[in-house]
């Protein structure tokens with residue numbers, strides 16, 4: 343097969359912006375490696391070390407760049423040292439400030455978006471960042487290899503890679519929602535077309551729910567010129583029950599449970615207070631502020647809950663290079679403090695807000711949750727909604743946004759809310775808090791079954807198999 347590059351040896355390649363490992367430079371100059379988790383990590387470990395797998399990712403910070411320069415790395419991972427300014431334009435400028443905003447529909451449209459010369463400059467960086475991935479994949483892939491490209495950061499890769507290596511089987515998976523036609527139409531015509539054609543060059547496109555897959559197909563039907571034959575399919579990533587159940591019973595989690603119980607405290611009657619738990623990255627789409635407003639409404643209109651409930655809100659920093667994310671975090675803190683000032687008593691802090699990322703403490707909160715609050719404006723799936731019922735000790739009632747991908751799998755057993763409707767969300771919190779223990783345990787069981795229907799390793803293997811089954815055209 344004709345190729346502009348030497349053919350490499352990898353048989354299964356994954357490409358994503360964030361890789362499975364990141365590096366920090368210690369004070370003594372040595373490098374410290376930190377490993378991440380998630381569906382792709384489980385999937386690649388499931389195919390075993392001899393499968394000829396390679397993960398191509400981007401160096402994200404100074405530690406990663408230093409690791410690339412020193413030639414330090416993990417077997418099976420190739421980190422691309424894309425120039426920091428190009429990466430910043432592509433990741434912060436285009437992926438997180440344009441594509442994320444379009445697919446989550448979170449622009450304040452009277453003033454944004456503005457597609458000007460600065461946008462075009464950043465778009466050129468997005469193109470060269472995608473090209474760097476396509477070239478590395480073309481270099482590394484063996485004849486006929488399967489390449490699984492991930493997410494909105496890399497929409498142009500399938501098209502660029504196809505041009506370099508027509509022999510490859512290529513898929514692209516979107517971990518986000520996809521915008522409806524009228525919202526996708528905000529993008530300039532040529533950009534829309536590049537994004538769609540970039541993705542349609544893949545053999546298969548994967549989405550988390552039928553809703554997002556249908557939205558993509560509608561955009562492609564409306565805006566993509568010419569015929570296309572790409573398969574569009576749904577793979578609803580589930581929670582990793584085995585890992586979560588084992589990890590959430592380790593000693594560090596038990597310690598945090600004790601600490602968290604003390605923070606939550608006891609109601610005037612002496613019983614433990616109820617806990618409404620949320621755990622999120624402080625992400626604009628997660629709707630943390632409206633969650634707090636609904637909790638305030640609950641305390642306001644149902645005074646019987648005062649001193650008897652605590653809102654445990656873990657809001658971990660995310661994308662702090664972007665001012666709008668920093669401002670959002672400040673707003674979350676402001677509203678939480680306002681509630682604590684207004685309703686708090688010497689023995690009761692109504693909102694326990696923690697901003698420092700601590701996985702063990704998140705699992706502790708999952709175990710203690712009476713109510714799980716998952717109310718995003720819009721979300722590809724939302725794995726927290728799936729994880730909490732799996733981990734919770736006594737069962738938790740789920741208050742779930744109808745705009746989360748998880749709604750399609752868990753909606754029947756949840757208290758479903760319109761994420762913009764504060765009064766409805768407050769009512770749902772009340773209903774969830776008052777659900778009897780028997781029904782709560784039963785519903786939690788059914789939620790956990792639905793949440794674990796497609797564990798991460800199977801989710802990955804299913805896509806790999808489907809890609810290998812594609813008939814070469």
Ligand code: F6P
Pocket residue numbers: 360493517518660661722
């Ligand atoms: O949640 C959707 C998602 O696209 C994930 O696939 C991905 O890990 C994350 O968002 C990106 O977040 P970050 O900008 O922190 O890498």
